[in-house]
Amino acid sequence: MKYEFVYDERLGIELPLLHEDWGSLSAAERAAILHEWEKIRGRIPNRIQQLETEIVEKQNRLNVEDDFPLSCRLNTEIAELASCITDLHLWFRADQDVSDKGHH
Template identity: 50%
Template sequence: MEKFFKNDSRLGIPVPDLDREWEWEAYPAEVQDRILLHWENIRGSIPDRIVDLEKIINKKQSQLEDEQDFKKSCCLNSEIAELASVINELWLWYRTSQDVTGKIHL
């Protein structure tokens, strides 16, 4: 399945990387089934990934509460914002829906 997915180091999950449009005639049915099954397994891991990132955010927010150095506070804020952005993108991937009648929006 590595052929159809690429690891996104920012998100911490593999994401679809199809070499052609998702159409029923573009990939044999057996390949489509394997791609969809693999995606559903990845998709199922997204909530756990989000929980892990939320824990990191909570830790950084606790550090921010006690931080006296302005530069360090700015850095922590930036890190928190980046993690929140990753969470937002993960939710978008999680909500990606499939239309079995012809197209998949990946």
């Protein structure tokens, strides 16, 4: 198999995993990858919205939390969710040419 899409637990979407350089794939294989990626890419805004909802819920909990260690944990969780959103934005805005950078 020259490529696959692997579920990323942190981001909640499948990401392309190329086992060969993009340029060595046939036009049909590149088209198939792009077709699948566009379906996945179309779900990213909904995933971002889900994470934003989680952030708001945690912020609301944080606003009334008196336990300092729990407040720290909530802050860490909020930061991680925000990091996921940033990564999803990067994937969403990535060129349509699926890159294998960092995915070997």
